[in-house]
Amino acid sequence: MQHRTVFEVMTHRVVTVSPGTPFKEIVRLLVEHDISAVPVVGEDRRLLGVVSEADLLRDTSELPDLEGRWAGVRLLSRERGLPEAETAADLMTSPAVSAQPGWNLVETARTMDRKGVKRLPVIDETGRLVGIVSRTDLLRPFLRGDTAIREEIEHDVLGDTLRLAPDTLRVAVDDGVVTLTGRVEERADIPVIVRLCRSVDGVVALHQSIDYTYDNLALDVEPPR
Structure with a gap:
């Protein structure tokens, strides 16, 4: 990226x-x-x-x-x-x-x-x-098109950088405003995903509704085996 x-x-x-x-x-x-x-x-x-x-x-x-x-x-x-x-x-x-x-x-x-x-x-x-x-x-750079922004997030950020499986997260872009939905394995991954996607050229704002399977931010939770 x-x-x-x-x-x-x-x-x-x-x-x-x-x-x-x-x-x-x-x-x-x-x-x-x-x-x-x-x-x-x-x-x-x-x-x-x-x-x-x-x-x-x-x-x-x-x-x-x-x-x-x-x-x-x-x-x-x-x-x-x-x-x-x-x-x-x-x-x-x-x-x-x-x-x-x-x-x-x-x-x-x-x-x-x-x-x-x-x-x-x-x-x-x-x-x-x-x-x-x-x-x-x-x-x-904020004149960049929504399609180019979405493709960079899907391919470069979520795919190449974070190595997430295809369709793990859905990406929608409207006038530079990005919306992320879906589910990831670990809760701690969400801030990283948001930060990297937010840094893509042309992104005006980012909203996310990402669920998680394992809350690895909670100290009293055993990690999955």
Whole structure:
């Protein structure tokens, strides 16, 4: 049983900028390509950081108020004589949160949620940019057809992986929702079956009504001879 990896769903042709790319050029690229962030790379395509819409808006939001006073970062920068953010190097978030090509989609989704980002640059073992993965890319496997999901569960999970006899369990799939019915020998097998079936690409939810012959989770029950 194989699951899709980041490499299979990511965008391979990535819009990038260099550290010296001006503010306005970054805005133009985001609007032109309808993207929310752009990786910043060096000459060897090593990932240096990421500039997002939030980074750009954060910089431009420091505007003078009605009394002509400057707020926040810009006031502090001017008082200290520091340069304002004019290029990707000034604007980018670094180090950037990134993914690796071999990550599974669940691991990637958890990283996005935990870090609060909409897309992740994908880098190889040397730190070079090889792609970018978005939330939409992670949702694409849920477009998988019910027949393909059912066949993978029946053949790959129940048959090849768990070695259950044919017709031990019946599998129904409706709009990605899987229903398992039937009977297995041992009660302890049920959580394993559910976990493996739930991990199949495209499964939205899983319901089960699986009976068992032997309750091997009860401590006071003798195992069958």
